[in-house]
Amino acid sequence: LAKTTQPISMDSYEGQEVNITCSHNNIATNDYITWYQQFPSQGPRFIIQGYKTKVTNEVASLFIPADRKSSTLSLPRVSLSDTAVYYCLPLSANDKLIFGTGTRLQVFP
Amino acid sequence: EPEVTQTPSHQVTQMGQEVILRCVPISNHLYFYWYRQILGQKVEFLVSFYNNEISEKSEIFDDQFSVERPDGSNFTLKIRSTKLEDSAMYFCASEWGEGFTVNSPLHFGNGTRLTVT
Numbered sequence: 001l002a003k004t005t006q007p008i009s010m011d012s013y014e015g016q017e018v019n020i021t022c023s024h025n026n027i028a029t030n031d032y033i034t035w036y037q038q039f040p041s042q043g044p045r046f047i048i049q050g051y052k053t054k055v056t057n058e059v060a061s062l063f064i065p066a067d068r069k070s071s072t073l074s075l076p077r078v079s080l081s082d083t084a085v086y087y088c089l090p091l092s093a094n095d096k097l098i099f100g101t102g103t104r105l106q107v108f109p
Numbered sequence: 110e111p112e113v114t115q116t117p118s119h120q121v122t123q124m125g126q127e128v129i130l131r132c133v134p135i136s137n138h139l140y141f142y143w144y145r146q147i148l149g150q151k152v153e154f155l156v157s158f159y160n161n162e163i164s165e166k167s168e169i170f171d172d173q174f175s176v177e178r179p180d181g182s183n184f185t186l187k188i189r190s191t192k193l194e195d196s197a198m199y200f201c202a203s204e205w206g207e208g209f210t211v212n213s214p215l216h217f218g219n220g221t222r223l224t225v226t
Contacts, residue, residue: 034214043113043200043217044152087152099144099152 004088009104018075020103022088025069032091033064033071037084038102044087048073075105083107111135113218115201121224122191130186130221132201141184142202142215143176145169152200158184191225198222 005023012018024033034049048055050062050071061074075082087102114133122128134141143155157164158176175187184203188195202215 038152041198041222042219043202044215046214046216049214098154101151 004090004100006086006088006100006103008101009106011106011108012078013108014079015077018078018082018105018107020073020075020086020088020105021070022073023070024088024090027068027090033062033068034089034091035060035062035071035073036087036089036099038087039084044099047086049091078105078107080107080109113201113203113216115199115218115221117221118219119222119224121226124193124225125190128188128191128223130188130199130201130223132184132186132218133182134184134201134203135205135216136182138203138205138216140164140204141176141178142204143186144200144202144217145197146200146220147197155186155199188223191223193225196223196225 006020010018010020032049032051035047036044037047038044048057048060048062050064052064052068055062063072063074071088073086083106085102085104087099113135116131120128139159141158144152145155146152153169154167156166156170156176158178161178163176173189177185179185184201186199198220200217200220202217204215205213
């Protein structure tokens, strides 16, 4: 099982870029990396996934180095509504079913 | 955008009673899941379901729990005799792809808050 490690919490201010890094040292060759966001009293919401290098969508960017032992979720110009818990999940049998504690991002005005 | 819907949003029940939590997955999805989240804790996997049978279940999913897809659209979680420690948010999720080994994201509903008194 690929174990993931993320910071427990991060603080930021509106308008700043936030980068959340996840370590996944023993990720399997065929695994993708996926990130989810969860607001209080809501289900996790898929944000982005990638395999290697950089992926960008309307919400975020995901950077994955060549060794794939980590990934960084980048949120450009955060707003108060980005305050949430962010989870990194390698997609593979069993691993994709296991949520860690995630990173609690608090955005201040 | 299609979404997973869950009903009810909040269910209060007495210890020992049976509850059924309902979910309507996204219509062309093939794989279905139940998770739960006790207040302040991690999202925990309960069970996955494909082709009208359970694919995998966790240690939490004991004999008190069962799942069913009774009519091709709904996906239900039944707890036969609720305990105080069953109080949690229960999330249903669905997926288009081939389950665990294909890289398709899970789509979650907004959950049912179950309170056992």
